[in-house]
Amino acid sequence: METPKGKTPKMANWGMVELHRNSVNWAKVVEEIVRIEKRVFPKHESLAKSFEDEIKKKNTGLLCSQIGGEVAGYIMYSWPSSLYASITKLAVKENYRRQGQGEALLKAAIEKCKSRNIHRISLHVDPTRIAAMNLYKKLGFQVDTLVERYYSSDRNAYRMYLDFDTD
Template identity: 65%
Template sequence: MATGPIVELHRNSGDWDEIVAEIVKLERKIFPKHESLATFFDQELRKKNSGLLYLDINGEVVGYVLYSWPSSLYASIAKLAVKEQWRRQGHGEILLKAAIEKCRTRKVSRILLHVDPMRTPALTLYRKQGFQVDTLIEGYYSSDRSAYRMYLDLDAN
């Protein structure tokens, strides 16, 4: 498995526009329009309590995780995505672990996320990292697509 560094995107980074443009392009390709943050990505990242980690392999952004921590009570993983040709190689797991670690350093108690129950690889990844299903939210993504709300308590780890 080829691997590269996990990079945290900083607001004052010289390559901000380039990285955000690459991630927006990836976001549009992976997610349906109504689930995509592409039009709001730059705005989301400029919020005080949000962060983005991305995996750089030979200068290519192959995956990213967008998260926020509104308070010390909880953080939320809004997006986790890996380019199709780089999937099933452990990159999503590396990104998820890095985001969990960032939340841990911010003394967050719980991490929340939503996942389509039909996305078995994503569900398996989250469960492997200790996330548990809290509830099923009917119609979360659309009228015919629901989501599991999942959580990971960090004080227990």
């Protein structure tokens, strides 16, 4: 795997991995991802209990970044049709944030979707998660609409999308 230019020495030994059921260290990596999932997302938003079921679903992709053999972050996405994909999860461990991990994961998922000739990627984000909002906007996502009570009775979400040229 290649190292992004301009990253700190701490980031020099990292790579992006696409996980499949037959991937090396599958169980260990999924266990690490579930730990991150539990720490990052509120219990009612977490897929920790159903994570393995989620990644077994048809047309679901899972990418993770690893630093020195440790999972630094992951992104899960799905493409229910040949035209449309959805980013369902993106999380980076606290000690690896603000180092380009989230951006690298999102870019990798976008490229995977492009390679499948997907025309639109959408995602939902809590409007109070400013860093996440800024990342999505930086990579070209636009706010589509506010979805009230998306996460809970008192938490909304923006639905955001990224369209690709279909020339």
